[in-house]
Amino acid sequence: MSSQFALLNTRRFAPFFATQFLGAFNDNLFKNALIVLLTFQAVNWTTLAPEVLTNLAAGIFILPFFLFSATAGQLADKYDKAKLARLVKLLEIVIMGVALFGFSTHSLAVLLSALFLLGLHSSLFGPVKYAILPQHLREDELVGGNALVEAGTFVAILIGTLAGGLLAGVAGHPGWVAIAGLVIAVLGYLCSRGIPAAPAPVPELVVSLNPLSETWRNIGFARQxxxxxxxxxxxxxxxxxxxxxxxxxxxxxxxxxxxxxxxxxxxxxxxxxxxxxxxxxxxxxxxxxxxxxxxxxxxxxxxxxxxxxxxxxxxxxxxxxxxxxxxxxxxxxxxxxxxxxxxxxxxxxxxxxxxxxxxxxxxxxxxxxxxxxxxxxxxxxxxxxxxxxxxxxxxxxxxxxxxxxxxxxxxxxxxxxxxxxVPEFMLRFIAWLLVHSVYRLQQRGLQNIPEEGAAVLVCNHVSFVDPIVIAAASRRPIRFVMDYRIYRMPVISLIFRHMRAIPIAPARDDAVMMEAAFEEVASALAAGELVAIFPEGRITDSGDLYPFRPGVQRIVGRTPVPIIPMALQGLWGSFFSRKDGPAMSKPLRRGLFSKIALVVGTAVAPAAATPEHLQEIVAGLRGDWK
Known part of the structure; x- marks a missing residue:
């Protein structure tokens, strides 16, 4: 957890975090203060019932999200997001000035207008808030950055709500709410000036102001x-x-x-x-x-x-x-x-x-x-x-x-x-649960798996859960080539089908299935996917590696892509391995949270991918720990 808090010490995250925190705080301070005033002092402002006023206020705040979000998304794709953040913060200062004028003139209409403008402020900042993170954070920082933003947002909501309720009755004059909001808006603007540049991805984009057509178009982008x-x-x-x-x-x-x-x-x-x-x-x-x-x-x-x-x-x-x-x-x-x-x-x-x-x-x-x-x-x-x-x-x-x-x-x-x-969610959950309950997975060399593009992964075959363990460690989905008999096993066959595994059979068992498997592998690699194969062709029943078969050579001979050697350690003797008899016959044979590891080596060129050479590399990666 310390790594994500380290982001708060970086210029590429800290000013942005402070800016969004203060914005969420200010929104809720003003909104809740106004709702408290309209609930407990409604007779001083209007003849409408408090219940009507509070619901009206909530509706006014959320309306801009429908009207302006589509335009805000276009602006964030067309212009530098750091500059947009500063402009939005300047707008917030103006809005707090409007609110102060509303309190000074005791005008409910002006205050509700300020609330509407705050909704506009939030709808404009929303696309900037989340689209800027991938530009400033690495992939392995993205979860931590989002976690800090979400945690900070909800804390800001809590503190802003409490502060708004307290300030609503300070010194008998609610104008203090607007003064506090003005101070916070200025602080937010000063923080926004430290946000590094986030260049526009589509500077030539023509902005359309039609909210209906643009909303539908944006939803269309998401549905792709x-x-x-x-x-x-x-x-x-x-x-x-x-x-x-x-x-x-x-x-x-x-x-x-x-x-x-x-x-x-x-x-x-x-x-x-x-x-x-x-x-x-x-x-x-x-x-x-x-x-x-x-x-x-x-x-x-x-x-x-x-x-x-x-x-x-x-x-x-x-x-x-x-x-x-x-x-x-x-x-x-x-x-x-x-x-x-x-x-x-x-x-x-x-x-x-x-x-x-x-x-x-x-x-x-x-x-x-x-x-x-x-x-x-x-x-x-x-x-x-x-x-x-x-x-x-x-x-x-x-x-x-x-x-x-x-x-x-x-x-x-x-x-x-x-x-x-989308079975990927549940499959990842099963894999995550396996490596956080039954096993404790150590990972080494994962950076050798390419973040994009096709590659063939080769690994030793120790147990029935090898594909799930490898899938849990990989950041990308993997198409596994596996023996058709394992693919068809009850219960786990459902998992492998949703993982889009590719069943394969020896030519003597089903030559048609074997050829269909190689065709499917070629299609997957052509589409830029990762394909994993266990070259031994079977799960070991001795703990040692069986001779690698030449299937990998055939695959990369047709589609030349990098081969990534990998080795599983520690699974031999587990419940899912064949040590001392059939697999899955002795529950908790190694107990819970037993240590296992996945070691990933550097890529091998297609021309060097002979079965003997790949087996030598995988055996070296595995070492003596079976």
């Missing part, structure tokens, strides 16, 4: 990559899910837990701390790389702890409500509720950070900002739909704890649907 688009849908669902929970905190604290106003702050703080911890843990759990296997892990936690929160909530209002914070914490069910909220935030961090990093990594650089703009639009749309659905269910008599339970069950359905469309 199915994994990216479904990741955006996953992020949007998370914001719907999280916003639904957050919106119920005031009523839940008062009408279910029986707490006072301070208990709302406690619930928000616990949830926010959970998201912060979950976000920051992502880098350690993913070894610094974009590990989408954490996404299913996160969705499982979001479902389980959402359901548990529904059951943990008291059925009857405690005697003596409203209770002080100390009395509320004296009740045993309160601690279970707080733990569920912390866990929801924790697993929410596991869910959302890899998805943001995946979008940044797999989006075309010349369209990245517009794809992120599409993400922001869909986020806003999902949150609005979630708020309307929650209002409808609560209006029909559903209790708040029951609403939490329904949302958690819907989360499970959405997760299963997305993972059925």
């Amino acid at each position: 990559n199915r994994t990216v688009f479904l990741s955006i849908l996953g992020i949007s669902w998370f914001w719907l899910y999280g916003a639904l929970f957050l919106a119920q905190f005031p009523a839940y604290a008062k009408n279910v837990l029986g707490g006072s106003e301070t208990s709302v702050t406690l619930l928000l703080a616990i949830f926010t701390i959970g998201i912060g911890f979950g976000s920051l843990l992502c880098e350690r759990l993913s070894a610094g790389h974009v590990e989408i296997g954490l996404v299913p892990f996160g969705s499982i936690g979001l479902t389980l702890f959402g359901i548990d929160l529904a059951f943990a909530s008291p059925a009857l209002l405690p005697i003596g409500a409203p209770l002080s914070l100390a009395n509320l914490l004296a009740l045993h069910h309160t601690w279970r509720v707080l733990f569920d909220l912390f866990a929801l935030g924790l697993f929410g961090g596991f869910f959302i950070v890899p998805l943001y990093a995946l979008i940044q990594l797999r989006s075309a650089p010349e369209q990245r900002a517009r794809i992120i703009a599409a993400n922001n639009i869909l986020n806003a749309l999902f949150m609005v739909c979630g708020a309307l659905a929650a209002a409808g269910l609560l209006g029909d008599g559903l209790s708040i704890p029951a609403l939490f339970g329904v949302a958690a069950l819907c989360n499970a359905v959405v997760a299963v649907y997305i993972y059925s469309l």
Whole structure:
């Protein structure tokens, strides 16, 4: 975790982080202060009911995301993002000036206009915020950078919300809110001046101001990559899910837990701390790389702890409500509720950070900002739909704890649907779970696997989980060539099919299948994919290497690509190996968390890829540790 905090000492990240932190803080300071004023002092501003005003304010803030996100995405692709960040911060200073004028003239219309402009400020900064990270961070820093941004954003939301509520009543004059906001905006601008240049990927882009056509075009860019688009849908669902929970905190604290106003702050703080911890843990759990296997892990936690929160909530209002914070914490069910909220935030961090990093990594650089703009639009749309659905269910008599339970069950359905469309998420989860529960995987030489372009990986074959272990270590998807009998084995065949493994048979068993396998390998390499093959042709039953077969020579003879030799260590004698008899017959033969390793050597030229030479290299990489 120390490596991601080291980014805060670099000029390519620290000024940007401070800028976005102060922006999120200011948005929530002003928004919450205005909502508090309209809730408790509505008669001093208008004849409208407080309930109408608070919902009107929320709608006004989110409206610019629909109107201007598409344009913001185009601007971030056309112009230097660092310069755009500075211009957006100057706009924020102007907006706080408008707010100060609104407070000075006691004009609700001016204040609501300032709130609308703050929504514009956020919608303009959104594409810059996420599209700039891949330009300033390496791939192995992307998860850590996103984790810091997400953690910082939620902390800024928490502190800004608390500060806004406090400043709303300072010295009997709410103008202090605008003065504080003005100071923060100036600080944000000063921080933005330290952001390094982030050159425009498409400077010749012609900006269209039509929000409808550009929104549809941006969504079209996102849909070009199915994994990216479904990741955006996953992020949007998370914001719907999280916003639904957050919106119920005031009523839940008062009408279910029986707490006072301070208990709302406690619930928000616990949830926010959970998201912060979950976000920051992502880098350690993913070894610094974009590990989408954490996404299913996160969705499982979001479902389980959402359901548990529904059951943990008291059925009857405690005697003596409203209770002080100390009395509320004296009740045993309160601690279970707080733990569920912390866990929801924790697993929410596991869910959302890899998805943001995946979008940044797999989006075309010349369209990245517009794809992120599409993400922001869909986020806003999902949150609005979630708020309307929650209002409808609560209006029909559903209790708040029951609403939490329904949302958690819907989360499970959405997760299963997305993972059925993109099995890569669940496959990476299975691989991640294997190397973090059954084994402790050490990795050496992974930098020798090319980050792009075709290559053939060759490795010794020790166990039935070799492909899963290798897939867990690789940053890129791999097409494995494997014996058709293993490919067809019950249960694990489902995994290998979704991994798009290529079954192969000896010519004496099925010559047609063998030729079809070589054709599929050639097609995969022509498409720039990684293909892995176990040249021994079988899983060892002695722990030693069997002679390598000449299949690799045939492959690179037709499609000359680099050959990357690899060696697995420590799997011999494990549950999935054939030591002392059939595999998978003696559970926990080596216990949990046993050490294994994957060692990757440097590339071998196609002309030198004789079976004997490759076997010599792999044997050297493996050494004496079987």
